[in-house]
Amino acid sequence: MKPRILIFSHGGLAEELLKVAYDITGKKSGVEALGVYRCQSAESVKSxxxxxxxxxxxxxSLLVLTDMLGGTPSNITMRNLVSGRMEVVSGVNLPMLIVALQKKDTVSDVKELASVVSRAGRRSCIDCRKEMGV
Amino acid sequence: MKPRILIFSHGGLAEELLKVAYDITGKKSGVEALGVYRCQSAESVKSxxxxxxxxxxxxxSLLVLTDMLGGTPSNITMRNLVSGRMEVVSGVNLPMLIVALQKKDTVSDVKELASVVSRAGRRSCIDCRKEMGV
Incomplete structure (x- = not known):
């Protein structure tokens, strides 16, 4: 089975990331977005x-992409890991999500997918003038 | 003068990132958000x-944080660099933006700020179970 993907963030960030990534890639499914809002009780967020x-x-299997290690979505995820079938990558950004969308149908091992998308995220954070010599 | 910061993204991503980062840090100013929407003409986006x-x-000076190298916001930015007073970092995510908000009042050199925030972005993309041994 292909890994499923969940983006879990503060506020509407997960939803907005997904909207933009779907728009750019033309894909329309396989990823869900969930947000933590101040108005929600801890119990309702957790459930x-x-x-x-x-x-x-x-x-x-499931890959959870969280917005920030140490934030509420990331903490909830790390406290509720489903052993062996769930991986977590923090620091989701647009390039990471696009790579996740592109690779999820071909990389069936969720551990490998986590490794690929975290690397894509790191590589996408570029100090442009310095690293591109502009 | 302290560097100013602009987040420039596809759709409402920049705005949503800023909303969440302000909410987490308690800061309320010093950063602006701009989005490129499909309904806008290229001319109006550029202007x-x-x-x-x-x-x-x-x-x-100005630090522009773009969502993705090769995307429209990033391309527009790279074609319109103001020499010597403007730096660009791609792959903006929540941890990168929070570090930018925290450092912009103490790191006055925009080149140094670009270096600090791009590093923060890269470090935040973590394959959690693997790298944290969970």
């Missing part, structure tokens, strides 16, 4: 996350 | 960008 993860993991 | 950059650069 929405657990329901989503249970549903997605049931279908195979 | 909004130029007006914003001119206004911000007039006050000192």
């Amino acid at each position: 929405r996350f657990s329901e989503t993860v249970e549903r997605l993991v049931r279908e195979g | 909004r960008f130029s007006e914003t950059v001119e206004r911000l650069v007039r006050e000192g």
